[in-house]
Amino acid sequence: MSSTPTPRAASSYALDAAPAQRLPTRRRWFMLSLLLVATIINYVDRVNISIAAPFMAKDLGLDKVEMGLIFSAFAWTYALALVPAGFIADRFGSRLTYGVSLISWSAVTVAQGLASGFASLFGLRLAVGAMEAPAFPANSRAVTVWFPARERGMASSIYVCGQYLGTALFTGALLWLATTYDWRHVFYSTGIVGIVFGVVWLFLYRDPLNCKKVSKEELAYIENGGGLVKSSQERTRFDWRQVAELFRYRQVWAICLGKFASTSALYFF
Missing domain, CATH: 1.20.5 (Single alpha-helices involved in coiled-coils or other helix-helix interfaces)
Structure with a gap:
């Protein structure tokens, strides 16, 4: 008996083996672009205090010990909140978790521009750390549900670039704001941008099964490649x-x- 596949079987095999670039939609890459922008904002709002610090310390009369405590405050709450934040991302999904987190930490960033002394700045930096904690668990979850295993490493490396792109692209602009106006405008500008993008995120981001603009072929490609498409609808006990x-x-x-x-x-x- 001949082992040559029938035309129908050959056609089916060709469809299954079709590379990603031939799929009717490439919605997963659009979602990745949202992750990249959100990560850039995330890191800019972490390090903007480095730009404002010399001006802020002089204006508010803060000594080096107080500035050291203010700088470290972010990491204290960020570290403590990471594990609960991962649970929240799994429970409520990347869209809601990241959107609320982004808008919350951005609002606190704006509030830093209103700070009047050590106590208020220290408390606000603690709040920024806690509010930013869900960001990377939500990032990881989004990549896991949107990308097959063979593309997951590249997708992760693209959004992680945002850690360094934000600093590289906006340090000069933030320094200009601090010298041209004052240090408070550094926090006002970065916080407002984050709030606006948080609304954009909630409007545009969807998990695969909730996205109307992704094709069935792309969904099949993601799921057949190991993407956890259906897990976005599941609730697991922690x-x-x-x-x-x-x-x-x-x-x-x-x-x-x-x-x-x-x-x-x-x-x-």
């Missing part, structure tokens, strides 16, 4: 024992130690 389970793996310890070292150097410099 158990703190799952966190303890992670630390049984050497790979997790290696990632944590590597991240600790790289982040320490990054924030120091």
Whole structure:
């Protein structure tokens, strides 16, 4: 018997093997562009205080110890809130979690421009850290549901670029604002941009099964490639024992130690 596939079978095989660029839609890349912009805003709102600091310290009479506490306040609440933030992202989805987080931290950023002394700035930086914590869990979740496994590494690397693009692109502009007007305008401008984009995010972002502009072919491509399309509709019960389970793996310890070292150097410099 001949092993040559029938025309119908060959056509079906060709459709299944079609590369991503031939799909009727490429909606996943649009969603990734939203993640990139959100990550840029996320990091600009983390580091804008570095631009404002010399002017702020002089205006408010803050010494170096007080400035050190203000700088570190963000990391305290950010670290504490990350695990609960991951649960929130899984429970409520990337659209709502990221949208609320983005608008909230941006509103607090605007409020930093109204600060009158150490106590208010310290409290507001604590709030920024807590409000930004859901951002990267929501990023990771969005990439997991929108991209097949073969594209997930590249997709993650693209939105992670936002960490450095924001600093590279906007440091000069923020310094100009601080010198031309005053340090408060650094927080006003970055906060307002974040609030506006938060509304845009809520309007445009959707998970795959809720997106009307994604084709069936693209959905099949994502799901067949290992994308967790249907998990965006599922609700799984969280158990703190799952966190303890992670630390049984050497790979997790290696990632944590590597991240600790790289982040320490990054924030120091």
